[in-house]
Amino acid sequence: MEVSGPIGIYNRESRGCLLPFLADELRKVETILDVGCGKGFITLQLAKLFEKAKVIGVDISPYLSRVKDDLSKPSEEVVRRLTRNRYVPMKKEEIREANKRIELVRGDANSLPFRSETTDLTLSLIHI
Numbered sequence: 001m002e003v004s005g006p007i008g009i010y011n012r013e014s015r016g017c018l019l020p021f022l023a024d025e026l027r028k029v030e031t032i033l034d035v036g037c038g039k040g041f042i043t044l045q046l047a048k049l050f051e052k053a054k055v056i057g058v059d060i061s062p063y064l065s066r067v068k069d070d071l072s073k074p075s076e077e078v079v080r081r082l083t084r085n086r087y088v089p090m091k092k093e094e095i096r097e098a099n100k101r102i103e104l105v106r107g108d109a110n111s112l113p114f115r116s117e118t119t120d121l122t123l124s125l126i127h128i
Contacts, residue, residue, distance in 0.1 A: 026121070029053050033119040035109050036126035040067045040102075044082055046123070047098035048090055056119065058107045071099040 030053055037043045037057030047055045057067075070078045074095045082095065090098070107113045109126060 026050075029120040031056065031119045031121075033058065033112075033114070033122040035112065035122060035124035037067075037104065039063075039082075040071060040104065041082060042123070042125060043102055043104070044071065044090070044095065044098055047102050048094060053101065053120075055102050056114075057102065057104045058109065058112060059104075060106065060108050062106075064104050064106045068104050071095060071102060071104075 029050055032046050032050060032053050032055045034043045034046060034055060034057045037059045038061065040057055043055055043057035047053070061067075070082070074082070074092050076092075079090070079092055079095065082090070105113060109124065
């Protein structure tokens, strides 16, 4: 089975031929949308991994303002909580630096507060 798209071709038998195409496309990413960002774990990791991209986290949670505060002034407890069991360990300074490119928006995943095609990459790890 072969699937084609704007990024490249994935052939089930060859497993992974999409990766070279994907890597090239990801270098061009300027804006990332993290739908259902929750406490900002993945949003923060994305900002660390994509050092030049703006990362927008959207979540319906009323606690999103606390997440904004945690990212802007991370205490040792916040650093432990945000980076515990994560693939990209971060220090306080790195969290502050990454936070400069993070925008957190309260919104519903079913009705996103953005125009179509305003982001280069959209990610959602919402658990239903």
